[in-house]
Amino acid sequence: MxxxxxxxxxxxxxxxxxxxxxxxxxxxxxxxxxxxxxxxxxxxxxxxxxxxxxxxxxxxxxxxxxxxxxxxxxxxxxxxxxxxxxxxxxxxxxxxxxxxxxxxxxxxxxxxxxxxxxxxxxxSNFLRKRSYAYKGGEVVVPEKFLESIIEAPENDWNRLLLDGLTVGKGDVSPEEFYAVTKKRIERILIRTEGGSYQQRVLVEYIKEIQARAEEIVNRLQGPAV
Incomplete structure (x- = not known):
């Protein structure tokens, strides 16, 4: 210069x-x-x-x-x-x-x-546009469950998690749920520009859902040893 x-x-x-x-x-x-x-x-x-x-x-x-x-x-x-x-x-x-x-x-x-x-x-508006809840004509239950939370208002998360996870009234184990949240984050990282605000916001949203699930699981069955 x-x-x-x-x-x-x-x-x-x-x-x-x-x-x-x-x-x-x-x-x-x-x-x-x-x-x-x-x-x-x-x-x-x-x-x-x-x-x-x-x-x-x-x-x-x-x-x-x-x-x-x-x-x-x-x-x-x-x-x-x-x-x-x-x-x-x-x-x-x-x-x-x-x-x-x-x-x-x-x-x-x-x-x-x-x-x-x-x-x-x-x-929520962005992530709901792409679904991973169906594979080979079959419903992938953990993915469908995650997508129901993605589409729901935050105030409904606790109720949905209690109704859907096995620690509550549901059929999805915490391990299955954590696996699909991890997979969704991986998909976001692949499909969005690295370091972008979009990537950061979408990943943080899924992490918020997972953190809420972990909080409920720990409260009901205690933290994993």
Whole structure:
């Protein structure tokens, strides 16, 4: 970089190559910065639209929302925005940036939970589009069970896990369930870009489900020795 600067400074004015190069580089940089600013602004608008059912209640977005329909409205907005191709890496980056900032704002405890809910709804909406619950015409019960939890609101996870796992009323052993959650994470890692926000959000969502299952199993039968 220093060498290029020296060459530009010492160049003969009649030799326009370096001047043209510098001008082209600056034009490209300006376009990239402008495009980035536009993308950030668009992602911010999308996020505002998603959380508007809760923010419209006032009080900086109290959580849980007083309106029981607010979560369904958020989920519907996420589905619509996903169909329009607006829930991309820029959007996820913006949500994560807002989430980091919310963690430092102790006077807005509901905002952090709300943004985490946005990421959960995004992951649920994305993961439910591909099913691994059927193989050779047969139902793969542990996979079907996992997918029922992926599609369910977080508040229903405990009930579903108790009804589906053998430590409760179900037929899926903890070992079978842990195996399919591990397999689902492996599939995510293969099918998404390494290091992307999308990969991180989807993997974290499955890990949250597994952690909830482990918590219930440990509570009912004790931790594995």
């Amino acid at each position: 220093d060498r290029l600067i020296d060459m530009l400074r010492d160049a003969n004015p009649r030799e326009k190559d370096y001047e043209e190069l510098a001008e082209n580089v600056m034009n490209i940089v300006d376009r990239v910065v402008h495009k980035t600013d536009e993308k950030i602004e668009q992602s911010t608008d999308v996020l505002k639209a998603i959380i508007s059912p809760v923010m419209n209640e006032g009080e900086d977005g109290m959580w849980p929302p007083r309106n029981p329909e607010a979560l369904k409205l958020m989920e519907k907005e996420i589905s619509n925005r996903e169909k329009e191709g607006q829930l991309d890496e820029s959007f996820l980056s913006e949500v994560n940036a807002q989430l980091r900032q919310a963690k430092d704002e102790v006077d807005k405890p509901g905002l952090q939970v709300m943004l985490q809910k946005v990421l959960q709804l995004y992951a």
